[in-house]
Every structure is written in structure tokens, then in C-alpha cells.
Amino acid sequence: MSSGNPGDKPIDRVGVAVLGCGVVGSQVVRLLHEQASDLAARVGAPLELKGVAVRRLDAPRDVDVPTDLLTTDAMGLVARDDVDLVIEVIGGIEPARPLILAALENGASVVTANKALLAEDGPTLYEAAEKAGRDLYFEAAVAGAIPILRPLRESLSGDRVTRVMGIVNGTTNYILDKMDTYGSGFEEALAEAQELGYAEADPTADVEGFDAAAKAAILASLAFHTRVTASDVHREGITEVTAGDVASATEMGSVVKLLAIAELNEASSGESAVSARVHPAMIPRSHPLASVREAYNAVFVESEAAGQLMFYGPGAGGSPTASAVLGDVVTAARHRLQGTTGAGESSYADRAVLPMGETLTRYHVAIDVDDRAGVLAAVATAFAEHDVSIQTVRQEGRGEDAQLVVVSHEATDAQLSATVEHLRTMEIVRDVTSVMRVEGTE
Structure with a gap:
């Protein structure tokens, strides 16, 4: 002090x-x-x-x-x-x-x-x-x-935090929970959230991820002793999440959540760097964050000595x-x-903040394809050309309804984005109907 x-x-x-x-x-x-x-x-x-x-x-x-x-x-x-x-x-x-x-x-x-x-x-x-x-x-x-900032700033100051992943916006969690539980569409769930007072008349700050991005910047700054601003945080909201995305997650034994994620990664220089992002993602229902329902918040912290910690409770009101x-x-x-003061800013690590393209992620991709021989091999080749390994692939439907659902192994977001753009140009691909990141398992 x-x-x-x-x-x-x-x-x-x-x-x-x-x-x-x-x-x-x-x-x-x-x-x-x-x-x-x-x-x-x-x-x-x-x-x-x-x-x-x-x-x-x-x-x-x-x-x-x-x-x-x-x-x-x-x-x-x-x-x-x-x-x-x-x-x-x-x-x-x-x-x-x-x-x-x-x-x-x-x-x-x-x-x-x-x-x-x-x-x-x-x-x-x-x-x-x-x-x-x-x-x-x-x-x-x-x-x-939820007491989360003081544990990061003080209780865990003797440990090395490696990852912070949380549901930090109650409005979006309420909407996604209704879409998962009742099969509601986004607009229907949003209207219900507004009627109950969980969402503002103008819900932009919540549903477009601005609120969560500001919180992700604060969490990353405290966890990794590095100055991180909201402009450093990659941000995607939930307005493009469809009932089909939620249903696909269910078929995988997963649920869709808007996650704020801050973690230590390795930069191209070989030194440790910070990544900070907010986006919807599929997480397995076995993950502690998957059970966070309604407008509640939760933050999942991983550190070298303490291991995994979960902080849960009402996030607003x-x-x-x-x-x-x-x-x-x-x-x-x-x-x-x-006549004393507590801990001030800790930014001694001064790590670089990685752009989203260099951040390691995984993708769930749903692809409408022609139902003929060689299609799976061609899709697999497209992934391989961008050095993206496939974890699982399954085909759904036949004929005009044929669809491939691919889940990748971890790769840089730039590699995965390039793979998706490649798929969109292929003659055998009618449409890439869903692209969503996958978290909480590998």
C-alpha cells in the first residue's frame, strides 16, 4: 500500500x-x-x-x-x-x-x-x-x-492468470437463453427482454457487444497487467445468431453464449501477448458457463496455481x-x-495486444453442398490449404437439403476466416449458412 x-x-x-x-x-x-x-x-x-x-x-x-x-x-x-x-x-x-x-x-x-x-x-x-x-x-x-475485479487485482496477484472467459451482459444472456430453451427467434426474445426491462428501448450497446467489450478490456487489463482499451477488443454481437445456430449447438451438446474472452497467447515474435474478444460462441453444456441462465452473469478464471475459478451472480440491477x-x-x-491507499494500476507487463487475426480460435461451419461424390474430399482440401485441421464433420440431409457441418481444431482466426471465404467460392458449395466460434473444449 x-x-x-x-x-x-x-x-x-x-x-x-x-x-x-x-x-x-x-x-x-x-x-x-x-x-x-x-x-x-x-x-x-x-x-x-x-x-x-x-x-x-x-x-x-x-x-x-x-x-x-x-x-x-x-x-x-x-x-x-x-x-x-x-x-x-x-x-x-x-x-x-x-x-x-x-x-x-x-x-x-x-x-x-x-x-x-x-x-x-x-x-x-x-x-x-x-x-x-x-x-x-x-x-x-x-x-x-459479482466480486471479480478485486480477486483479479488482489487475491490472484501472487498467481499467473492465463485466461478469463465470462458472460458479462445479462441482456444478451437472457435473449440467448430464451432462444435455447424455447426455440425463440432473436427478435422475439429481444422483445420479451425489453418488455421485462432487461433490455433498453435501444438495445444496441448490449446486443452489438459494446457493453461486454468495455468489460472485457477492464478484465484483460487487470488479469494481464497490461493496458487494454475497448478499441483493442474484437467485438461481435448476437444480432446475427439464428434459431438454426442454436439448434446446431444443441445437436452438438452445446449452447450459444455471448462470451467476453481475455487470454495469454504467443505473438509472432515468440513473446506472450494478450488477446481480448467478445463474440457469440458454442460451448459444451458440461462447461460451467453453459448453465448460466436468464440475466445472470458469470466469469470463469484460469490460473497456473489456483486452477479454475468460477464467479457467478446477478450482473446488473x-x-x-x-x-x-x-x-x-x-x-x-x-x-x-x-491516510493510506490501496493498489493502483498494474501495467508493468506491457504486453502487446494481438489483433483478432492472430488469435487462436475454433470454428463451427455449416455448409450447404451438392449431394454428390467427392464433395467431402473437396471441402477437406479447402481446410487443408489454409492449414486448418478438421476435428469433426457430419452430413445432414440428402439431395437439395444436403449439408456438411464441420468443427475445426484450433487455428488462427485469419486462417479460419480465409477458409470460410474459400468455401464460399467453391462450385459445390451452395451457401455457408452458419459460422460460429467454438470455446470451452478441444
């Missing part, structure tokens, strides 16, 4: 400011009030709410907040001398970034749930916290209530996310009282 500011004056209570009073912020305020005595006992001093910054004073809220605590002047709130800790639950890049930087510059520690900002500009926030001698905590930024926020608040408040 590093020390805080040498000139800090001792305090006997911790002044707290909350930025945002929406789904998460309102629950943070509620827990600060309802659990005040327990929180004070855990911290060693009372947590005193100094203000709650909102966009509109008259907006309806899930909790009653005293009007004298509400303010539309968020910058003025974080600059107050009696604010020792700022909780940011506004989300997005602006105005969250200047508010967090101002809070740190003014001597407050910061707890945030802002995955988008951390994935885009985390190093700037880390550097500001280090310069200020203050904490920056963000457990709630990934997987809601006001109360679960507020639980993770308050956990960080307790830790940061203790440090504020003691």
Missing part, C-alpha cells in the same frame, strides 16, 4: 457525495441511509452524505432524498472541502470524466461503476488518483454484484450493483481514515 497525502488532516467522519440518482444511485443512497450504523462500524467512522448530484431536481426517484441534499451543480459538489469520497454512478464518458478528475484533484477518493470510461481512458484516471494520493475503485463496473459500490466505499473510506 502507498501512503496518502502527507499533509492530510485526521478526520472523524467521511463525507460522501453521490453523482447520479438513477437505478443504481438511488439504491446507493438508500443503503447509505438504511445501513448507516453497520457501515460506520465497518469503516471505523460514520459515512456522512453531503450531497447528491442530479440532472433534474423534480425527477421521480425510487427513494426519498432530502431536498437539501439534491443539487444540479455536480462540479460544485465534488469541489467541496467536506467531501472525502465521491461515488460516480452517472455512466458514460461526459460529464463523468471531468467530474472524477476534479474530485481526485480536490483530494477525494473515487468509487465508480463507469465501465465505458474505464475502458476508454482508465490510465488517465489511474494517473490522477496516483498523483492525488487517493483511491480509485470500480468493482461495480463489471458484472454487477440497482441493488446488486449498489452492493458492489458500497463494498468499494467501505474500503476506500477505511483508507481515507488511515
